[in-house]
Amino acid sequence: MKKIKREQIVNVVKELYKKATVELPEDASLSIKQAYEKEEGLGKEILRQIIENQKIAHEEKIPLCQDTGVAVIFVEWGSEVLYEDGDIMDAFNEGVRLAVKEGYLRASVVDDPVFMRKNTRDNTPCIVHFEIVKGDKVKIIVAPKGAGSENMSALRMLKPAEGLQGVKNFVIETVRKAGGNPCPPIIVGVGIGGNFEKCAILAKKALLRKIGEQNKNPDYARLEKELLQEINALNIGPMGIGGKTTALAVHIEYHPCHIASLPVAVNIQCHSARHMEAEL
Amino acid sequence: MKKIETPLTDEIVLSLKAGDIVSISGYVYTARDAAHKKIVELINNNQPLPFDIKGQVIYYVGPTLAPPGKVIGSAGPTTSSRMDSYTPLLLSLGLKGMIGKGGRSQEVKEAMKKYKAVYFLATGGAGALLSRHIVEATEIAFPELGPESIKRLLLKEFPAIVAIDCYGGEIF
Numbered sequence: 001m002k003k004i005k006r007e008q009i010v011n012v013v014k015e016l017y018k019k020a021t022v023e024l025p026e027d028a029s030l031s032i033k034q035a036y037e038k039e040e041g042l043g044k045e046i047l048r049q050i051i052e053n054q055k056i057a058h059e060e061k062i063p064l065c066q067d068t069g070v071a072v073i074f075v076e077w078g079s080e081v082l083y084e085d086g087d088i089m090d091a092f093n094e095g096v097r098l099a100v101k102e103g104y105l106r107a108s109v110v111d112d113p114v115f116m117r118k119n120t121r122d123n124t125p126c127i128v129h130f131e132i133v134k135g136d137k138v139k140i141i142v143a144p145k146g147a148g149s150e151n152m153s154a155l156r157m158l159k160p161a162e163g164l165q166g167v168k169n170f171v172i173e174t175v176r177k178a179g180g181n182p183c184p185p186i187i188v189g190v191g192i193g194g195n196f197e198k199c200a201i202l203a204k205k206a207l208l209r210k211i212g213e214q215n216k217n218p219d220y221a222r223l224e225k226e227l228l229q230e231i232n233a234l235n236i237g238p239m240g241i242g243g244k245t246t247a248l249a250v251h252i253e254y255h256p257c258h259i260a261s262l263p264v265a266v267n268i269q270c271h272s273a274r275h276m277e278a279e280l
Numbered sequence: 281m282k283k284i285e286t287p288l289t290d291e292i293v294l295s296l297k298a299g300d301i302v303s304i305s306g307y308v309y310t311a312r313d314a315a316h317k318k319i320v321e322l323i324n325n326n327q328p329l330p331f332d333i334k335g336q337v338i339y340y341v342g343p344t345l346a347p348p349g350k351v352i353g354s355a356g357p358t359t360s361s362r363m364d365s366y367t368p369l370l371l372s373l374g375l376k377g378m379i380g381k382g383g384r385s386q387e388v389k390e391a392m393k394k395y396k397a398v399y400f401l402a403t404g405g406a407g408a409l410l411s412r413h414i415v416e417a418t419e420i421a422f423p424e425l426g427p428e429s430i431k432r433l434l435l436k437e438f439p440a441i442v443a444i445d446c447y448g449g450e451i452f
Binding site for chain 2: 066147183
């Protein structure tokens, strides 16, 4: 059995979180540049500022956005990897704590959602999704998620009779309602099937896919394309002021589901599509 | 591009139309939902506010920490609609401008017309760029709120767009 130490996890989480807040994945920044070429008027000026912002953030190591998010972490843990250093969540949270301190990130987490809402001051706890996979590797993806776009996300349990049109209507309705709030141009992550919680996780995972890559199933790939066209016809545009680019991509992930169900989750990602990954 | 300075007079507000590109210089105050809640509690209890709201501009922002050598960290706008329920009261007390992102409620738009105020859109997710236009930052109230405390910021040619004007015009 391969062993992974606490310190390895702390360090990798810390470095990935710091990097993700100041630097976008290449596909995300490229996609904004392409949108800039097509856009006109005030929308073009907004995209210019977004591109300029990426440059400043990268060069000066200042976060792209003041909302450095809740640290959402996806872990693919190889079944041949052993961890013997106690509570593993403690290692993930320590990585986040150190990133916030060293990267001058924002503490954006309150301890209790309803009553005290007291800031935890170090942006912990993070949210970690574990998956056990074959092999002796551990893959860690850190995806800081801001509330502006997260708050505009939605989930609905459709009736199977509502079918394809029901899915399309729900996705479009969610994006239309969100308007300029989630900082468009957005990426729309859609999870279909599974059950209540499964479709939500799928929608979030869909946001991690490289922009421009389609679903491998041609039916879903076509649905992605149709939804993207319809969303960009809504004329929401950059920051909601109208324009050609409301979404940069629609990514769908699906899963088998109950005979009586058709769950759909829509997770909206702002233009700052931050995520970084590493393998241990 | 229109250059404007805070505090805002009625004359400035009346001259601005939705879609105008502006650059804002002068002092503004930061406040998000948690600070708005506290301000409204102070008003309801007839207690003094941390700053005189007349003619002022509130910037909806919770910046990241200032790294060494900088006055502030990343500092872009947050979603304004979260403040909508508190805003008409502040407008009735003389608040003249707001900087944020996203649309506003009908109640806010009506109050903006009634009390002559303007709402500016700054580019969300451009916090590093916008931080270059903030040359001074001082925390003045509610330090217990951390990033949500009220700070007085000195803006220098801060880029924004008039999103909703005092005539009911808007770009959304």
